[in-house]
Amino acid sequence: MSALTWISVGSLAAWVWLLLGRGFFWRTDVRLPERTPPARWPSVAIVVPARDEAEVLPASLPSLLAQDYPGRAEIFLVDDGSTDGTGELARALAAARGGLPLTVDSPGEPGPGWTGKLWAVRHGMALARSRTDAEYLLLTDADIAHAPDSLRELVAAAHSGGLDLVSQMARLRVAAFWERLIVPAFVYFFAQLFPFRWVNRPRARTAAAAGGCVLLRTEAARRAGVPDAIRQAVIDDVSLARAVQRSGGRIWLGLADRVDSVRPYEGLGGLWRMVSRSAYAQLRHHPLVLAGTVVGLAVVYLAPPVAVVAGALTGETVPLVVGAAAWAVMTGTYVPMLRYYRRPLWSAPLLPFTAALYTLMTLDSAVQHYRGRGAAWKGRTYARPEAAP
Template structure:
């Protein structure tokens, strides 16, 4: 009697697994064709055209806290910008303890754009340290028409500033942002980083963000050129003063103020490169990079966290598990549906894998990377409720 009873149970479980796998496959069909073609990597600054009639004055604002180690890799590129108009660099030393200001001044002695090194007043309540430093830098920028907000760990090719300004002027954009190419030198970086950019683009499809009137708005904090007038219409830096994910918040504020925004991937050409030089040696630093803001992205909502975990499991984990389960049990419809979903997943990831110079088979590892991101997101929530969420260089928000 027992085997007879177990057969209907196995049949029911097999049917349930098939429909779960079919739901995953349909999810991938929709993601590939209906989510703004997020997986494509062709959103780049337009190729050079006629120079603007005039080159606006630009101030480059660099917030820096304990960045003495990376500044020699990043600041010289900013100071060496080949910009036809007037430009200067303002580095705001956010009360560093490692001699960041002294390193910056020493690097400026080699020449290049004028450098101002300043320290903001003590951090007031309600502000993140980075945005308080940015606000101070914007104030020091005076009447500069354009502000390039960039991080201290971002290295710029010599033509980057001119290309950003030319794109903004040619297309009358109020915010032009480029997603920096992150380091992929270690094994963990090669596994985690391409997926990080891929997931960001999935959340904020660049095409949707770049469309005037679209509700989607995003930017990359490492390289964002913004018009002063657009920033003022948006309420200034104070409008986003407590934002942990400040780049997306800035783009939303500019768009709400009627501004036009654009976001794309950095060009691999060394002349126009926008590169992150911060090393992430081992899984730990990469884990903290993601978990620091993951729960903030979910608005600290347990319901959104649960939905995200279930969604990640359905979309990314079910396909390979279905292939395995179908092969073991002989349920080839389940295995076939799982394989189709997995191939769609890998195919959508392939352009980003190639953008980062990785071999094509690496795209098949996305389910494992997605599992890591799922765990990072859960850890982000755990750290938040322990009072240690969004920790960065001695500060917790």
């Protein structure tokens, strides 16, 4: 058999394994588990790290202020050195809208060895400890809008399941062209790396969370030593979940129904930076892992359409048929995510093109790392970021 035939057979075998042996990662029915309201609603501190978020805050902060929560809840927005008036805008929104109490404070520049977001989270958690005796912490990004019952449902799920960490992958915006092409694949690839069903099993070895919406039991945070134990983490949500899990905590991760990101990515550049800033960190900054990842992406995602086209041009039937079968399985696994994002299903066969873009983003992430630029985000650059402590 030709090399193309062998590669197409390998790709089909990989897709059969991904379809059946990777925790059914492609399914999108992992939502908040069954829950019953607690007899006594625990107190919650909502910590919102915010750096230059004036553009999105009017669409997100009012949703937190308006939370319909039966217990005590208070918001701590940490203005992380913003230059666009984020803190002042937050105070004005709270004064105009009312709702939950809001405290706005600033932690100053990050301490040595800290990423900016985790430094802000640390400050917010310290504020919460000094002002409340909150039993839970809701860590949510400044671009996340919550339905009015979001906090209530999260707390009920944690209480009912005895969970120390409950995280929902917010539904990202898919309005612009590049958002529609790249965003559903971003969540699809994340679920492939960290199958939600594997994360949610008792005594699981796979740990992950989605940083935009994390409900964390305060005692579990203390036991895990977070955020101090993960202060260098660029992929802070996954590192947080690992720390909680390793300290004996139960974690849960799923897709959200009414928790949405309102951050716009009108062009390819913003999405590119979002992915590339942490892609090489996910690979532990290891060149061999990078090489293996690129080869794997090529065999799994790019080989099927190449085999189909090459087989059609050369008249080789086997690579054409096998490549088409692999492409069909790939397309089928992507359909549920497109449905979740309410995107037309005809775009599912375009996944290989999107995967090629992600491969280039990963390579660019490595290039920036070796140029000393590391994970650059909102004016800060971490020359040698760490994926985990």
